[in-house]
Amino acid sequence: MLSESDIQQASLPPRGWNSYDAFSWIISEQEFFQNAELISQRLRVHGYEYVVVDYLWYRKKVPGAYSNSLGFDVIDEWGRMLPDPGRWPSSNGGKGFSEVARKGGAYTEGGRVWRAKDIAIPERSCAWMSNGFMSVNTKLGAGRAFLRSLYEQYAAWGVDLVKHDCVFGADLDLNEITYVSEILSQINRPFVYSLSPGTSVTPTLAKDVSGLVNMYRITGDDWDTWGDVKAHFNIARDLSTANMIGAKGLKGRSWPDLDMLPFGWLTDAGSNEGPHRYCRLTLEEKRSQMTLWAFAKSPLMYGGDFPYVTSSKNSKSKYHHQIGKPKRSTKGKKRIHSLRFIRCTESKASGWSVENLNQNLERICWKGSLENEQQNPFCVHKRELQYQLDGKGMYQEDYRGKHQLFATNQMRVCLDGSPKRKVTSKEHKRGSFSPCRMDSNQIWELKSNGTLVNSYSGLCATVNYIEANVGSGGVRSWIATGRRGEVYLAFFNLSDEQKTRIYAKTSFLAKVLPDRRINSCQGKEVWSGKNVVTTQGTIAMDVEVHGCALFVLYCS
Structure with a gap:
């Protein structure tokens, strides 16, 4: 074993590239290598050393496969995931992500041969990917043996960083985190341990895991909207105040993770489509995000498709027109959607229609009372329910043509059909829908007359537009020393x-x-390049909407 002094994992916040924001789950080996090569050539000198294949690298990219589908995964006889050789040709022959494969064996205890299904905890399936992940029972010797085999296999492949999903935040499984940390602590090489995602994280929860890992997400998924960026300010402040930044971690340090940087050429959450659109954040918003991530010492993982944004024919000047200005409300008011439930016989119940996003993903949108074509409709993604078999092997007719509706930017939460509450688009954006589950209150059917019927209440969903007060959002500041x-x-x-x-x-x-x-200071504002000096003991600057000012000061 190497001593702690020999290995200092994550002595600085890890930096690199992650495939999720640009490719969702469908990235190929060629696309991965193209990004890895450019990161190595252009960013490694700045400390960007990790290139991360995000989730479902073991899923076959074939018709019918999507992020929460069943029956398309490549697994070995012990239930361990293997790279799909169709997407990762170099993995052919059981080579995994390296030329050296490690083969394990079935676990035998007390004369019994245990299989993967014996060690799973079905009631702890991942809320946002119920057909993809579930917890492993670490109280069983077989469960511990499976996890050890899994992570030792990753180490044999040459993996340097592992991102462990659906065990932290609202999905906390401290037993599994603790045991995986124990396994990695015994592997005789650096191995960065990351947790994701991190909804409902508190400083207390962070303290429970920080010593076991090297980085841990403290928010839900961050996409290219100002609302997502803004949501990070409070939790970043709280974790900094609690002295969690750079605390002792697994064989080194640990860092609160604010998620990837969704810059450049991107896809959409849960999509079966690769990069096809440019980041929607304004330049001011990008600067604010990058500045906050740097002050909070978050791991920096670039999310865009790097070959596209570095190509001379796709230079910034070509698509600068896509970077708009933030929309401003008038007289402190703006119009938002309000979702409510009424009798399906009412005329206001009709107005829903289906839009195809790609061959495997559709969304249902309300367009019944749009006041103008420029107004954004209220939309939810559509997920067909898996047909369930009865005892005779016949499909249950009740589920035909019915589906769940989940929030566009949070696939783990679904629309409930309760008639007792209104749901505004602001709530929808914050992910206040209920966690997805097989509940008739979350089962919907879109009728040919444009009504959307809830299976439990029999009521129909409709959308109104209401005036909402717009708050200022406030002013924040951060300070650090170099x-x-x-x-x-x-x-x-x-x-x-x-x-x-x-x-x-x-x-x-x-x-x-x-x-x-500190009596007086002088220096420069980074984004504008302006020289600054204290005037009457004050540093001041006009800051744009959603923007930031970043000063480098020398004080005496």
């Missing part, structure tokens, strides 16, 4: 309304940094 004595200061304007003048007094900086002598 290795050469410099002070980093960031102002963030979270407002949806207007440019805001933000300032800080040097007396405040001195209070926050009591070991520094």
